Amino acid sequence: MSSAALPTSALAISAAIRSGSLSATDVTRAALDLVSARDGEIGAFTTVTAERALNEAQAVDRLRAEGSKLGPLAGVPYGVKDLFDIKGLSTLAGSKINRTRPPADADAVLIQRMTAAGAILLGGLNMGEFAYDFTGENAHHGPSRNPLDTKRMSGGSSGGSAAAVAAGFLPLSLGSDTNGSIRVPSAFCGLYGLKPTYGRLPRTGTFPFCDSLDHLGPFARTVGDLALCYDVLQGWDGGDVACVDRPSEQASQELAKGATGLRTAVAGGYFRRGADPSAIAAVDRAAHALGASEEIDIPDVTRARAAAFLITNAEGSALHLDNLRHRAEDFDPDTRDRFLAGAMLPASWYIAAQRFRLQFEAAMRKVFSEFDILLAPSTPFSAPLLGQKTMMLGGSEVPLRPNIGIFTQPISFIGLPVAAVPVRVDGPMPYGVQVIARPWREDLCLRAAAVIEAAGVAHMTPSSL
Template sequence: MSILEGTAAGIAAAVRAGDVTAAAVTEAALLRIERTNPHLNAFTDVTAERARTEAAAVDATIAAGRDPGPLAGVPFAVKNLFDIAGLPTRAGSKINRDRPPAAADGPLIRRLNGAGAVLLGGLNMGEYAYDFTGENAHDGPARNPHDPTRMTGGSSGGSGGAVAAGMVPLALGSDTNGSIRVPSSFCGIFGLKPTYGRLPRTGSFPFVDSFDHLGPFARSVADLAAAYDAMQGPDAGDAACTAWGVEPVATDLAKGTDGLRIAVAGGYFRRGGEAQAYEAVDRCAAALGVSREVEIPEAARARAAAFVISNVEGAALHLDTVRSRADDYDPEVRDRLISGAMIPGTWYVKAQRFRRWFHARMLEVFRDVDVILAPATPVTAPKLGQKTMVLDGVEMLLRPNIGIYTQPISFIGLPVAAVPLHGLGAMPIGVQVIAPPWREDLALRVAHTLEAAGVATAPVAGA
């Protein structure tokens, strides 16, 4: 087995012990990308020389008897909306390729580098993050490693595909309405959408400022937690990150789930999906000994309000560029932005008012439970190019409806660990482990318990 098919923790331990050099790990990863990426289209930019320089620095640190950090020599890559020094920040677009190269890395890249991780490049994504499919009109679609005729999910499709294929053990993505949780579900890997404001978004291209989150993907919960812990901390460049004054908290997976009150989301979250989506939740609940069901009030209205806010804020960001360079947008993205510009201001105000109400109601729910389980996606990965799907006997547009279960949760910024289940069908599918604000540790502890029980697994596709 290639060292890249193991965990980030295993790679770091081997590098720190001198069993393998960071340089050798980097070369193995670059070779795997060279062989695999042409078929999967996960990477848009490979920063090979930078990676070799960073790996050499890790090896030199170890040779000098110093600590290289907890992620010593671990390869990682980032969605191409992150600032990478020397590259234009594409955000999946044609237009942004005309921008000057980024002068510096974004803070999350710097923090992972500081922990010893080695950056291998930028990853494919849906244009301007306004996408659930992973199909990019300019760079081509990211392809699912479990079946290259199927979607990775979006908009962090390259991130999901790169980790699932074993090109890198860690990747970063963004999640506005589900863009970490959907690729995690379709590609069969773990993902973490932290609390809104927990990780700084400085040095990344925005989509919807009041929804945008950044977070990691991995093939083990321990790796997910290690990456998350390495990135925690405020940053003055992101008002959402500094306003809360929340200090970093190290994740302790060993605490397990003893004493946690866990429930399954009922009502809205048991409708509109395929049977496999609910079977995945039920298997997780059974493994945890959970039988309780809770109702999340007005979840359908929360999703509708999330659409309004996303469209309005996204349109406001792009309106001038749409006017001047309309033909350079993916037509589906462009048309959604134009529609957002026509939404009445009163709708936006009502949506924000409802958002405050919904947040208060969810805090009431969390007085009685600590963690909630819900489907991540209503279906497994659809075929590339598929435009519609049939759910509950109704044919509907696929692209906007993949996020029916994720949007009500990111609408109020709750932390979520996405856990993958394999073996329920031909393709994997994910479950959301939802926790109260600032309690990523609870979501990760439940995810770790499911992994330890063999219920949630993330094997390398094709290994």
């Protein structure tokens, strides 16, 4: 069947397969054909697992023919950032160095959960080397281009995960977020993304970047799809020592509650000074949809961002020390140089950053004693051009790459849950808004995101670009 005839949401695909109006095999073949025809232009995939995908689709069709109960994502194609273990493949994590790694002997836990829900894995998705990237430009595999404008960045480091969904190849994908790697690509590509609370989703079977900051989460084109995928992914796993054993929530069932009772504020000060006027307008439109008018200043945000940089550099470089000593030439030079800088940081700085983390967390607890939702820009500007090296920030020209995440880093620094919402503003490219809640209240993030979506101010990415 033609990919143009496919439903564009995970909910609609699963419903059509459940009813028998579509087969999982037809959906999968159409998605694979679209990837084959278009991904040369986009660069979203590093590996296409066509044989596996068709086998999984046929298994779903057999279950339906037998009258067996189908999972909530039955027949829905998806892809994963190439730091997730896929059984039988080497986990590249965007690098040249990992090409010699032995193939994974099992799928990552979140892939196992997607498979159990009936979803169909189409392959591994392009990413910044070792997840240390905000641009979506990979020195070894080429850039993952923004489907809204292929001259522009998809964002990183989960650039391929965002590009695959924005291009219409897949309704869902999985990525990771350490300092903004779900929220930045969501903003640049006009998608919804979810960075859950640190410790909510197990990272078992994924290649690490910075253990005390790494999160996993989904991308989608609608809030309903995002919430459904998040529900499937939840649950404790002992393979990740950071994973917290908490009851799973059915966030998808909470969306109908809307903004009722949600106390919402806009993050001011730091979060508005560095943003361009359209980024501020995006936040204000989201705030209006939620009935929010109060603006608050968050203390010590600049220090929080600086401390996040220190922790990221120190932990990331420690993981790669042996390769920095013996295979330095095989790194992307930009990645290598940042890891080398991290390897030279004094231990006392790292300790001070971790201590400040507790102070900033306490300050944010006070904020969330008064408010349920906090709104902030995801990025200070829309997607830059590929290859761009500098940007204007607060009237000064600064290096682009490290400053894309100025608004996301302070939030992931203390592991708060965030729904990334794309908002329509004047001009061709969308902007992203962070919808932030207290720990373990992803349901509130998603409820607020659904209200913004329903208000008609959210950016709607075309079904196929």
